[in-house]
Amino acid sequence: MNDMSNKWIGARTIRPDGADKVTGRATYSADNTMPGMIWGKVLRSPHAHAVIRSIDTSKAEALPGVKAVVTAKDFVDFPIDKSVMLGIQDMRWMARNILAKEKALFHGHPVAAVAAISEEVAAEACKLIEVDYEVLPHVIEIEDAIKPDAPILHDWVRHEGKPSNIAGTMVLKAGDIEKGFAEADIVVERTFTTRPVHQGYIEPHACTVSHAADGRVTIWSSSQGQFMVRAMTSLLTGIPQSNIRAIPAEIGGGFGAKTIVYLEPVAVMLSKKSGRPVKIVMTRDEVQRATGPAPGSLMTVKIGAKKDGTLVAAQGTFYLQAGGLPGSPLRGPVGCSFAAYAIPNVLSTGYDVVSNRSKVAAYRAPGAPHGAFATESVLDEIAEKLGLDPLDMRVRNSAKPGDKAIYGATFGDVTFVETMDAIRKHPHYKAPLDKNPRPGVKRGRGVASGFWYNAGGESSVQVNITEDGNVVVTTGHPDVGGSRASIANVVAELMGIDHSRVNVIIGDTQTIGFSNLTGGSRVTFASAMVATASCEKVVGQLKERAAKIWKIDAEAVKWEDGMALPAGDNAGKFPPLSLKELAAKANEMGGPIGAQVQLNTTGADPGYATHCVDVEVDVDLGIIRVLRYTAAQDVGRALHPSYVEGQIQGGVVQGIGWALSEEYLYDKQGRVDNASFLDYRMPVCSDVPMIEAVVVEIPNSKHPQGVRGVGEAPIVPPLAAIANAVHDALGKRFYALPMSPPKVTARMDEA
Amino acid sequence: MSKMHVTTTINGEPVEFLADVSSTLLDALRGSLGLTGTKEGCGTGDCGACSVTVDGRLMCSCLMLAVEAEGKSIGTIEGMAQGDHLHPLQQKFLEMAALQCGICTPGVLISARALLEKNPDPTEEEVRFGLAGNLCRCTGYDKIVRAVLETAADMRESAR
Ligand code: FES
Ligand code: FES
Secondary structure (H helix, E strand, C coil), X not given: CCCCCCCCCCCCCXXXXXXXXXXXXXXXXXHXXXXXXXXXXXXXXXXXXXXXXXXXXXXXXXXXXXXXXXXXXXXXXXXCCCCCEECCEEHHHHHHHHCCCCEECCCCCEEEEEEECXXXXXXXXXXXXXXXXXXXXXXXXXXXXXXXXXXXXXXXXXXXXXXXXXXXXXEEEECCHHHHHHHCCEEEEEEEEECCECCCCCCCCEEEEEXXXXXXXXXXXXXXXXXXXXXXXXXXXXXXXXXXXXXXXXXXXXXXXXXXXXXXXXXXXXXXXXXXXXXXXXXXXXXXXXXXXXXXXXXXXXXXXXXXXXXXXEEEEEEEEEECCCCCCCHHHHHHCCCCECCCEEEEEEEEEECCCCCCCCCCCCCHHHHHHHHHHHHHXXXXXXXXXXXXXXXXXXXXXXXXXXXXXXXXXXCHHHHXXXXXXXXXXXCCCCCCCXXXXXXXXXXXXXXXXXXXXXXXXXXXXXXCCCEEEEEXXXXXXXXXXXXXXXXXXXXXXXXXXXXXXXXXXXXXXXXXXXXXXXXXXXXXXXXHHHHHHHHXXXXXXXXXXXXXXXXXXXXXXXXXXXXXXXHCCCCCEEHHHXXXXXXXXXXXXXXXEEEEECCCCCEEEEEEEEEEEECCCCEEEEEEEEEEEEXXXXXXXXXXXXXXXXXXXXXXXXXXXXXXXXXXXXXXXXXXXXXXXXXXXXXXXXXXXXXXXXXXXXXXCCXXXXXXXXXXXXXXXXXXXXXXXXXXXXXXXXXXXXXXXXXXXXC | CCEEEEEEEECCEEEEEEEECCCEHHHHHHCCCCCCCCCCCCCCCCCCCCEEEECCEEEEHHHCEHHHHCCCEEECHHHCCXXXXXXXXXXXXXXXXXXXXXCCHHHHHHHHHHHHHHCCCCCHHHHHHHCCCCCCCCCXXXXXXXXXXXXXXXXXXXXX
């Protein structure tokens, strides 16, 4: 079905949820209310690290207007010695993240929560909760946390037999690293640091929850997975999943960070205790302080190459911040950094480092941008030293189909070279660049590539034919930026009807089958595959109905342009039966028409991206501006090109922020010092140029439409691409991000 | 806390409401008035999700007290379309996919409309600076800027 001459697949249709979103009618998680609703508020730790000796809530409970108070005691206990996993999340850490148990592990760590008749009363009550803390020394940065005398966060964490803040290790190997480096003509080894960055969704976390008298729970919240909300809430509260209906509100951005819960279980217990629906909305300060971010990192990458640019050995050591509880995305840098290259000898090691900061959450291609910053910077340096074009050198080393990936899989399609070719052929790569346009200003160009696994996984879709002969599709995946539009295109195509006759909605946990998270660049891949299977079943039913009416074999009927037709002359001569006609006869011919398909999808091949960027550096002020940006990526097939481009453009600009301006600042007490959008500086409209997305489409042979996945890969190359461009401009390499004005001027002053 | 009575106009219709003296216009809109189309991303004037117009001037409604709406004319996203007839910016945003999650979209649209009312023929740079107060984390701004520029061109064309 990889026929590119489709009518709707690949069309820039108007999204089904569009009109509601441009008129303010779409309901996001903070927009819902319930009758009799009261307000929840979370009390947060004022210390970065402290033992919680006791919590006395009696004064708060006595305050007029307060309806309920909860602490960790009200939730299911997850003892430290017994791991309970939900996907990649360990519920021991989730439980301690939503409400601190033994210890407060970061400034802003939830300690208790109150529900009251107004937000003001709830906030007042929080102040009356008496927490007896034993304040401990804290540690924020990786460099400090791994020192032998560092304050230890968890006495149950051991590394190499000793108490440590290294809570986990991941190692991947291939070949013989010593031998590999011995064969190299050139070896470059560098150490890099990146700062934690927040996912920066504009919609703060919020939920409205009702625990009814009969024990049934309704949760209205935005997340990247209503089934995740249900499962985590069930585990943390002990309420069976059958009694929890998690309704996905429209989601105002997530980028990975809304793949876990913060508020929902807390609101459920407040609602249960108070007997009232409870709404909780985080402030931006709470979001920045206590949710996400992506980890900061300390990384050393060493790569050896032959004179002709052939890579012979690579070693990476990646320390990632986990925050106060274990669980940084080691598989990102450890598995992705070298994956796109056929390097015979590799040793890639990751360390999960706990420190007194908020627990990290997924952010687009979790961990991969870090590793790519280090690896792609070192590759740039090697190419420069060998006098090779940086893309030619990468092309020479691309992994090939059938190669064994360091993370275990065997590569099917490898479309890395195609992304590099797209850049090499692009006018941008060849355009002249005046490197000294004005006194005090330097310009440079850089390239870098990126790799992301992509993913399949569980997905459910219901396709129903309405009585008037139109189509309603229900999927189980929250739509973070155009998946409904993509599925509408697929279904219109397969049913052979006009796009306007297809409506796609997102079901809640009790109305559609299990569907895994919207994340990992998996949703369009998985849901298009499942929608295709549903449509095939529905078309099968329609053909059977037509066959019955015509009294011929179902095999003798074909479906074309939204109509059943006799498959050939031998089938007999009958006037076509349209979808509308068949729908009108549905009940007399065997009942309603529709099919739900639930699958664990497989076959998502990796995504590759190559980016090219021009920057301009104001040498005196240290300001770096991106002048031009071109991002090529193989997406397999763009079901809706506009939203594919949008994902790429958005990912790139997040990468620009990561490279140039975003970072967490902490004060001496271990408190976040810039928990606002004013001081945590994400790119604004005037900071960036147009981002040219070059959408490469080499269909994935394992997917009915050829889809690979889009959302993660675009954020992998920008950090290195920009650093490489800055090096081209200044002749200086930056090994630490962000390359913000104070850091750039300090570096210029060194010279 | 005693409340104050506010008489104002919202999207052309007379409205009266009661507000705490300390509550913001955003709280009033999203709360008792039920106009949740205006979004809250920060509450500190840094994201533009709460953009409204006050007597035609672009404002962050999170930075204005509800009681300051007295006697003013407020414009919110709910009043941007005329019934089923979308404003050209709204229509263009749909056609050009200038939104992904859409949480910034009401604020961006209100800002863009205010920009085009002041400057019907903006350059790309003027659009970028005009919208610099509206954070969008999804789109990288590319399609937003293009949609505003194209709408401006269409509106100039139809005004001729
Ligand atoms: S909510 Fe008003 S500017 Fe962000
Ligand atoms: S579309 Fe999501 S923040 Fe702009």
